[in-house]
Amino acid sequence: MTRTSGAGKRLLIVEESLVDHHGHWFSYARRVAEFNQAEGVTVEVAAHARVSRELEWSVTVHPLFAASYWDGSYPTRHKPRKQLAVLVRSNWRAYRELAAHFARHERYDLVFAPSVIAHQLLAWLALAWRFRRRIGCAVLLIRMGPSEPHGIEGDPINDWNVRFIARWLRRFRPLVARGRVRFATDSEALAREYRALCGLEFTVLPSAQYTAPRAETGPASAHAALRFTSLGPAHFIKGIDVLLEAIRLLRADPPRRALHFVIHWPLPQAVALGRPPLSPDEDLAASGWVEYVRRSLSADEYDELLRSSDCTVLPYRLNPYRLRTSGVLVEAATAGVPAIVTAGTTLEEGLRAWGTGLVAKDGDARDLAERIRAFAADAEAFRARARERIAAARAHHSPARFQDLLWGRTRGA
Template sequence: MKKFILIDQSIKDSGGHYLEYAKRVLRAAKSFGFKTVLGVNRNAEEVVCPDADIIDRAFTRTFWENQAIGRLALAVRYLQKSSMIAGEPRFSRAYAMELQSFFLRIGAGVGDLVFVPTLGGVELIGIALYSVLKNAASLEWHLLFRRDLPKTKGISNGISHINLARTSKSLLEFDKRFEKGSVTFYSDTEELAAQYNQLDAFHFLTLPIPIDDSLSVRKRTGQLPLTVSYLGDAREEKGFHLLPKLIKDLRTAGLGEDRVRFRIQANLPRAGTTARVRNAKDNLTRRQGPGLELLEGPFDSNKYHELITSSDIILVPYCAKSYRARSSGIFAEALAAGVPTIYPRGTWMELCHQDSGSVGFNKARDMASAVIDLVSHYPEYESHSQNFSHVWRQIHSARRLIDSLINRLPEIKAAEEAKLRDKDASGHASCNELFGRNTD
């Protein structure tokens, strides 16, 4: 039986986004007849994933830990005008060795499908280094990149140039080193795929977002007070630090506890917590009461679904700069459940659909006005959200993701490769330059 192997070294908790994402994808893969394997962090707690036939604690460092090392290492080399690859080479080598041990333990073989939904330069080069080992399996790699590339226009401090160089160097180095197996690159929005395609390293395709097929559409109640929820880790890029002022502004504007109540997930992430986020959590903790409830996650699937479908409005107060092209799982699942949202304009979220029943804001100071508008016209926005959820579910689901990996996208890729071969004689980039090597 062919294996579907999902690798996410950031899975360390019994709940949370990384594990929930993996669960949805593996459940769908199993329905397609795969034997399913989940590779997680070596320090993971007890991982409950009924649709994984094998769970292996294989990897030492999380994506975020490798990202931090990569930024520091590249900054030094950038200043030294070094041509070395992004990230710290010894961690890429360690990742390659962990891949080797992992694949030997699970009995990975020719043609098994490997899906990596969370990776950066360290992991990418580690995969290339694994592929040149003598006992490396000839695997079918599917690599998903879900984070925006930085804008460099108008930046004077060099940080965005460093981060962009980091990504570009990793992709080019991968192309030089990768040998055994095949590889396809993806993002999960058209806008993000376009960003990566501008690098001219590989051709990136677009995958559906794996909405959980068991997530039900919210039942309309029309009862006051409306429940306004913030779900997900307390991170600055997700606007958690903006919540105390937002709640204060809305109360001052007359939205009392009889009209809206706030439900805020406030667990701090393992890494990357800022002083502004900690201060915001302290502020909210002091103000807890009938109109404000704080929740400590992460949550399992059932609780997470219950929180989404019992919400009347979901806040997505994210930093627009960080979400210009990348997706948001919370936003995507709110649309699937028919829940109106508050989201930042100038992002992928704005491009999804004008009839989704959600309301955008331009600046953080405008967020309260957006909430007031949604609350004041709630029945109308709710109706749009309910209708749009059926359209959204036809586009995004875990089953569609698996179907795309094994059916539709390889056909698209083959057609695009054929077109590129036809153009090759005219001086266009060759297929190998755009797609990498396949040495099966």
């Protein structure tokens, strides 16, 4: 793979939801910025208008977006006409904010939008046509399925959402043919889904997220409690309710080895997507089985918590994770931390390809409890295998591989 210097090139990372450490937005954008700065690329970031000045990076940040889907500005609607109105309003706002930025700044060789959803898709179509002299190429990364994130499980509006995004993706064909726009995603399953839906090619980018492994100080005491973590804000689709029930089952019938669970729960209630609210089980906290981290974590705090794990538990639901992937799994694998994931998801594919751990049934708390019990019975062997797999995980998700795919470099060029 040809390595070309990025000296003199300009990259704009566009992340309208980036405010602080909450969510994946900062950690991902920071890694992409670091990869490119290492090649001599000048990196700028367009972020939410409320973006924190305390974030740990050295890039020019433009506080640009007054609103985003993720701050609740664009609620999901059941009726197609109302859903369309929300999408038109969000796209128009994104277009105006970005158009004003491109109009007053020099040309960017590459514009990378790592979290595109339907709420910005029409804006990018218009921007790519209008600013062809200011945007060398736009790489639009879609992480979610065609009915997400504004879908409602079991509601007919999901089919409308799919038709909407398919129709507008097809409108990009002339831009894709000219090399002005490239589409990307982060899982093979999602790439196949979109190729079948709209006929466009989707590049599968490796994750830019990683965590350095902890320094080994020798075998852990056989009497020390095993530390299990659940990182990333608690969420229904991430199976937080399943994990809590599994812990209750383990508490009722404890294994020989003591267990301790650390769960990231920064909001009073976990996101439940229209279901009954999910609150922390305070009885588990009082018992000492569970420790809740009730605030957003800095990047360093997050990495240190992951490194301290004996195992990370990711019981993500099959819907939507049969298509979506998880940066937490990549971070765990590159840090040499085993994981427990859900069968049939992209996480299982990743675990088998470059990770280590166990697989539990979708939504089955009893099976998850048994997988945790099985890990506890052979924890040192799992940890040793995870350390052996670090090289494979880091090779698959290497900065060089990410950069070649992001910039569209070809073999022998």
